Amino acid sequence: MIRLEHVSKNYKTSTRPALDDVSVDMDKGEFVFLIGPSGSGKSTFLRLLLREEVPSKGKLYVNNFDITRMSRRRIPRLRQSIGCVFQDFRLLVNKTVAENVAFALEVIGKPSHTIKKVVPEVLELVGLDGKANRMPNELSGGEQQRVAIARAFVNRPLMLLADEPTGNLDPDTSQDIMLLLERINRTGTTVLMATHDHSIVDSMRRRVVELAFGRVIRDDARGVYGVGR
Amino acid sequence: MRFSFVLSEVLTGLRRNVTMTVAMILTTAISLGLLGGGLLVVRMIDHMRDNFGDEVEVNVYLNKDISGTDKGCTAQPCAGIKSALEQDANVEETRYENQDEAFERFKRVFSGQPELLDLTRKEALPGTFHLKLKNPDRANVIVQTYSNKPGISSVEDQGIFLERFFGVLNGVRNATWVVAAIQAIAALLLISNTIQVSAFTRRTEVGIMRLVGATRWYTQLPFLLEAVVAGLVGAVLAVAGLVGIKGIFVDNVLAEPISAGIIPKIEMLDIFWPVAPILVAVAILISAITGYVTLRLYVRT
Ligand SMILES: Nc1ncnc2c1ncn2[C@@H]1O[C@H](COP(=O)(O)OP(=O)(O)OP(=O)(O)O)[C@@H](O)[C@H]1O
Ligand SMILES: [Mg+2]
Numbered sequence: 001m002i003r004l005e006h007v008s009k010n011y012k013t014s015t016r017p018a019l020d021d022v023s024v025d026m027d028k029g030e031f032v033f034l035i036g037p038s039g040s041g042k043s044t045f046l047r048l049l050l051r052e053e054v055p056s057k058g059k060l061y062v063n064n065f066d067i068t069r070m071s072r073r074r075i076p077r078l079r080q081s082i083g084c085v086f087q088d089f090r091l092l093v094n095k096t097v098a099e100n101v102a103f104a105l106e107v108i109g110k111p112s113h114t115i116k117k118v119v120p121e122v123l124e125l126v127g128l129d130g131k132a133n134r135m136p137n138e139l140s141g142g143e144q145q146r147v148a149i150a151r152a153f154v155n156r157p158l159m160l161l162a163d164e165p166t167g168n169l170d171p172d173t174s175q176d177i178m179l180l181l182e183r184i185n186r187t188g189t190t191v192l193m194a195t196h197d198h199s200i201v202d203s204m205r206r207r208v209v210e211l212a213f214g215r216v217i218r219d220d221a222r223g224v225y226g227v228g229r
Numbered sequence: 230m231r232f233s234f235v236l237s238e239v240l241t242g243l244r245r246n247v248t249m250t251v252a253m254i255l256t257t258a259i260s261l262g263l264l265g266g267g268l269l270v271v272r273m274i275d276h277m278r279d280n281f282g283d284e285v286e287v288n289v290y291l292n293k294d295i296s297g298t299d300k301g302c303t304a305q306p307c308a309g310i311k312s313a314l315e316q317d318a319n320v321e322e323t324r325y326e327n328q329d330e331a332f333e334r335f336k337r338v339f340s341g342q343p344e345l346l347d348l349t350r351k352e353a354l355p356g357t358f359h360l361k362l363k364n365p366d367r368a369n370v371i372v373q374t375y376s377n378k379p380g381i382s383s384v385e386d387q388g389i390f391l392e393r394f395f396g397v398l399n400g401v402r403n404a405t406w407v408v409a410a411i412q413a414i415a416a417l418l419l420i421s422n423t424i425q426v427s428a429f430t431r432r433t434e435v436g437i438m439r440l441v442g443a444t445r446w447y448t449q450l451p452f453l454l455e456a457v458v459a460g461l462v463g464a465v466l467a468v469a470g471l472v473g474i475k476g477i478f479v480d481n482v483l484a485e486p487i488s489a490g491i492i493p494k495i496e497m498l499d500i501f502w503p504v505a506p507i508l509v510a511v512a513i514l515i516s517a518i519t520g521y522v523t524l525r526l527y528v529r530t
Pocket of ligand 2: 043
């Protein structure tokens with residue numbers, strides 16, 4: 001599903017590698033937390049999986065795509081197999097909830113009868129039925145993140161990448177979002193979530209991969225945020 | 230491919246920045262209009278070459294004395310000149326036009342200008358031998374051989390005048406094209422700039438499109454089409470402008486030389502075929518290439 005073999009990433013403008021000789025395997029259906037202090041390389045890790053960036057060294061496989069050797073023409077196929085959510089939601093402010101979700105399908109050429117069918121389904125899954133015609137600025141932060149998750153999941157991706165999805169939310173709302181991500185994980189979707197949130201990681205007891213200065217310093221099958229620190 | 234999606238993106242894109250779109254369209258239209266004007270001049274020269282081509286004549290003008298007295302060309306030296314011309318190896322055909330006939334033709338050609346007719350006496354017009362040459366390039370030989378013969382006032386090679394006139398027209402054409410090229414540069418920069426602004430305003434959308442796996446068709450085609458649509462509208466305006474200028478300006482100003490058959494009329498048909506399709510093709514090609522290059526250089530895929 002995800003396999004990194006001695007992957008390093010050097011940004012041109014930076015002297016220190018953002019990722020340094022990282023080797024990790026993640027299987028289908030896993031739920032993995034990616035933790036580490038600010039600047040440790042979590043977002044870089046996720047960007048490599050999306051091929052927003054290319055590794056400077058090493059081999060990288062995602063959903064059977066050989067990221068280091070694939071042609072640019074195949075990138076859309078890769079990304080269609082991955083859903084993403086971010087701390088800042090990234091919704092289109094001039095579109096309704098339903099339109100935001102539909103947008104993700106329109107731009108990959110899905111027929112409109114499919115869109116009409118699956119958008120209400122996924123809105124119900126994330127608990128937003130009844131709010132389909134609201135604008136994003138008429139929603140709470142938690143609800144906006146649900147829209148973003150619906151948009152990421154509507155095409156039934158093989159994996160969901162979340163870069164600090166609860167970073168802008170209060171603890172209760174964060175808990176709701178985590179329940180939603182667990183629900184999505186139970187459908188067989190791999191979930192990889194970068195986070196700073198101690199309590200979430202500690203309460204879920206899932207696999208934890210910890211980065212520091214671009215290196216993997218810990219990989220626990222049922223980990224907590226900070227052992228002995 | 231969902232065309233309705235791409236189309237609505239294009240229209241919102243063009244509406245979003247109306248001032249820039251208008252500037253882009255007008256500059257493109259002016260550039261294309263000038264290009265079209267130059268093409269029409271080329272058409273005109275071609276028509277004239279066709280019309281006059283084989284008929285370019287060398288005219289041998291008789292002097293006043295003979296023109297006035299020997300209208301039948303029976304006495305010397307007129308008869309001698311006539312037989313010499315008819316036997317000249319370079320001459321294919323000799324046609325004699327006496328003063329009366331010359332005046333009749335003059336009246337016909339300038340029927341639209343009574344003032345000129347009033348001013349011109351028949352006696353001012355010379356009797357003329359109109360020569361058709363086997364090889365028009367030998368015209369200067371004829372001019373040299375006959376210019377100083379007794380009874381001849383002058384020998385005139387029409388081809389030289391025609392070529393001079395063509396030279397002027399070619400100059401006009403070149404000048405139009407130079408201005409067209411300068412305008413085209415302005416149009417290119419505007420198109421490129423509009424696309425960049427458009428891509429910047431839509432960066433959130435495009436970012437999401439890229440993340441969810443939209444192909445380049447979806448992320449970039451709207452920008453490309455924005456440029457092409459603007460180019461097309463520019464081409465249509467340019468054609469409309471040419472039709473307008475032809476109808477209001479050229480037809481009136483050049484009415485007389487046109488009706489006299491000296492300058493061929495620019496037909497509507499000349500504008501619609503082949504000039505209009507050429508302008509449309511140029512517009513599409515240039516805006517598409519500019520758009521493509523801009524996207525390649527400035528907009529992340
Ligand atoms: N586009 C970039 N160009 C140059 N350097 C970058 C770029 N993106 C990230 N970096 C550098 O790479 C390192 C890792 O950054 P990254 O964003 O992956 O960290 P992070 O773990 O996500 O941090 P945070 O928790 O603050 O989001 C940092 O030192 C950062 O300065
Ligand atoms: Mg980050």
